[in-house]
Structure formats: C-alpha cells, structure tokens
Amino acid sequence: MFAPGQEQISKEEIKAGEIEASQTVQMVLAGGFLLYLSPFAVDFVRKFL
Template sequence: MFMPGQEPQLSKEEIRAGEIEAQQTVNTAIVAGVLLYLSPFAVDFVKKFL
C-alpha cells in the first residue's frame, strides 16, 4: 500500500479534472481575498449614504 512505485496511475482526464479544480480553488481564494480587503470600504460607503 505504501511502497514506492505502487501508486495508481491517473488518466489524462483525471489529471485535467484535478487541474481545473485546483484553478477554481485558487481563483475563489483570490476573489475572496479581494472582497475581504474591500469590504470595510464598502461598509463605510454605505454608512455615508444612510
């Protein structure tokens, strides 16, 4: 089970699916970081209007 060289080989489709999932995860993390950075400014902007 844990012997070197005994890892199961992934198909090209499985590798591509993993790459797509990883890219979506990175994009989501970047968008979340930007939104968290901008959220205090958005709250201040809304408070000025009310």
C-alpha cells in the same frame, strides 16, 4: 502516491484536478479581494444612510 501496486492517474483525472485547482485559486483570490474591499463598502453604506 508512491505506494507499490497503486493505479496510475489517467490524463482525464489529472486535467479535472488541474481545473479544480485553478477554480480554487480563483475563488481564494476573489474572496481575498472582496474581504479587502469590505471595510470601504461598509463605510460607504454608513455615509450613504
């Protein structure tokens, strides 16, 4: 990142990285929420059947 002679990152690459990071955070939060709800869903299905 700070090595001499290394190219600068363009604004488009920075924006693409920000979008990718945002999507990653959203996917992690959604996955965590689904994992939190999964025991309740399993209990519901067991009682329903």
